[in-house]
Amino acid sequence: MLAAAEAQLPAGRETDRAATYPRASFPVLRGNAGLFASFTFGRVGSWLEPVPDHVIAVGLISGARPVGLALGTLLPGRTRAELLSVAVASTERRRGLGGRLLKAWLTEAGERGADACRATYTESMPGRAAFEALLAGTGWTKPQASGLVVIGRVGKMVDEVGSWPGVSDRLATPRSYSFDPLDLSLADVQAVERYLADPEAADMSGPFRLTDPLARDFSIAIRRDGQLVGWLLAAETRRSVLDANSDGTAIRYLEAYLDPAYRQSGIMVGAYYHCYSRQMALLGRESVAVYYTSHESRPRMVALSLRRFAPIAERVETIVSVSHRLRVPIP
Numbered sequence: 004m005l006a007a008a009e010a011q012l013p014a015g016r017e018t019d020r021a022a023t024y025p026r027a028s029f030p031v032l033r034g035n036a037g038l039f040a041s042f043t044f045g046r047v048g049s050w051l052e053p054v055p056d057h058v059i060a061v062g063l064i065s066g067a068r069p070v071g072l073a074l075g076t077l078l079p080g081r082t083r084a085e086l087l088s089v090a091v092a093s094t095e096r097r098r099g100l101g102g103r104l105l106k107a108w109l110t111e112a113g114e115r116g117a118d119a120c121r122a123t124y125t126e127s128m129p130g131r132a133a134f135e136a137l138l139a140g141t142g143w144t145k146p147q148a149s150g151l152v153v154i155g156r157v158g159k160m161v162d163e164v165g166s167w168p169g170v171s172d173r174l175a176t177p178r179s180y181s182f183d184p185l186d187l188s189l190a191d192v193q194a195v196e197r198y199l200a201d202p203e204a205a206d207m208s209g210p211f212r213l214t215d216p217l218a219r220d221f222s223i224a225i226r227r228d229g230q231l232v233g234w235l236l237a238a239e240t241r242r243s244v245l246d247a248n249s250d251g252t253a254i255r256y257l258e259a260y261l262d263p264a265y266r267q268s269g270i271m272v273g274a275y276y277h278c279y280s281r282q283m284a285l286l287g288r289e290s291v292a293v294y295y296t297s298h299e300s301r302p303r304m305v306a307l308s309l310r311r312f313a314p315i316a317e318r319v320e321t322i323v324s325v326s327h328r329l330r331v332p333i334p
Contacts, residue, residue, distance in 0.1 A: 024068075027100055029107035042072035042090040046240060050074075055250065059115065061108040063091060063100055065188060070095045073108035077115050078212050084117040105141050113329040114197060120329065126321040132298060138325050149324030150297045151305050155316040157254075158288025161279050163315045164272065167321040180270050182223045182235075182277040185210055191224065191231045198233075206297055207258055210234055220285060221254050221278050225261060225270065233261035235274045240293075253291035254282050272307075295322070 032039060032054050039062050041049035050058050057078055063071030071091040077084040084110070091101045112120055122138070124131065126148075135146055187195070187210060195209045210217070210224075218239040225233035236258045256278065263273050279292055294312065296305050315317045 008063075017151055027063065027065045027103070030064065030105055031060050031111050032062050032072075033067070036060060036062065039072045042092075043074050043088045047087060048073065057179050059108060059112050061104060061111055063095070063104045065100070070132045071100060071104050072106050075108065075112065075120070077103070077112060077330055078116050078208065081212075081289070082116060084112040084115075084120045086120055088120040089134070101137050102140050105137060109141065109327065109329065118329050120327040122326075123322055123324045125152065126323055131323075135325070138327075141327070143325045143327045146323045146325050148321050150295055150322035151308055151321040153294045153308050153312045153316045154318040154320070155292055155312075156288065157279050157282045157286070157290050157292045159315055160292055160312070161276065161283050161288075164311075167311070169306045179228045180268075180273070181226045181229075182225055182274055185217065185219055185222045185224050185234070185236075187211075187224065187231070188292075194231045195234070198262065201263070203263070204260060205261060209258075209260075210236060218254060221256075221282055223274060223278060225274055227262075227265060232265055233271070233274070234261070235259045235271075235278055237247060237278065252286055253293055254278075254286070255293040257295065259296070272311075 011024070032051065034117060035053045036051040039060070040051050043051075047156055048138075051060060054060050057076050059073075059075045059077055060063075062069055063072045063073075073086070073089045075086040077086050078163050089108075090104055091104065109120060122143070124134070139170045192211070195211070198204055199207060202285060210222070216238060218237045221237035221239075223235050224231055225235065230331070235256065239253050240255055255260075255265045256275070259274065261274075282290055282292060294308070309319075
């Protein structure tokens with residue numbers, strides 16, 4: 004969900020001058036589309052070689068050259084597509100091509116069964132104003148805060164969380180709760196499906212629908228008396244989000260869910276502590292932990308993050324969300 008924040012996005016206001024460039028075309032990319040990989044960020048650029056079924060990729064070709072890309076996903080069984088990035092070569096901007104490219108992507112998303120699209124990005128994203136202007140010109144909603152990202156060194160997080168009053172005792176005596184490897188039985192899969200039917204989990208993917216490969220050393224199943232009651236999912240990213248010049252490992256904690264009956268137990272804090280401790284043991288105290296929580300489905304976790312985690316973090320980012328209903332004609 005943070006992908007759009009990492010993309011290199013077009014700058015400048017576009018006009019109707021695109022009509023004067025009849026050579027521009029917007030093909031749906033299939034098979035090996037590696038020539039377009041430079042128009043998105045590295046983590047998903049490999050998706051273009053070849054393009055997986057769940058990826059919606061529309062290229063921009065002008066003068067027989069690849070000069071742009073709109074990239075997103077539509078997971079099996081879902082009707083909401085996620086726009087991850089839109090990029091146009093600097094030499095081709097201010098010609099209306101970005102708007103046409105985005106419209107072509109929306110059309111393809113609708114033809115694949117999506118009835119809505121969403122994009123998320125950080126409040127401090129470079130090129131945010133240009134990106135939002137592009138979205139507004141194609142009928143997307145106004146931006147609104149949708150989540151919070153807390154970024155910090157994992158060693159400090161472990162030290163601080165483990166010393167919180169009341170938390171240390173709960174961690175020392177987890178009672179009937181356990182944090183287990185993410186090896187799911189058929190009964191576990193059925194439990195996940197039931198939880199995902201909860202309206203509060205509408206923005207979640209669960210352990211088997213994520214587009215990012217899971218970092219299984221840091222992803223867990225939360226159990227109570229042996230029964231699955233939640234999960235914490237993580238993925239590895241190659242570049243530190245704290246230091247653009249660093250090639251250190253960062254772990255992104257993508258999604259957390261706990262059965263509503265147990266949300267007052269404090270066990271989710273214990274789940275993060277467990278994963279942070281394992282990250283510290285495997286990757287070192289200076290490795291980076293990135294934690295996301297949603298305003299939409301987890302307002303209490305947002306409040307907890309601001310009260311507890313933000314003061315010990317190195318950076319806190321607000322996540323902005325925009326959406327588009329495909330049942331409305333694209334302008």
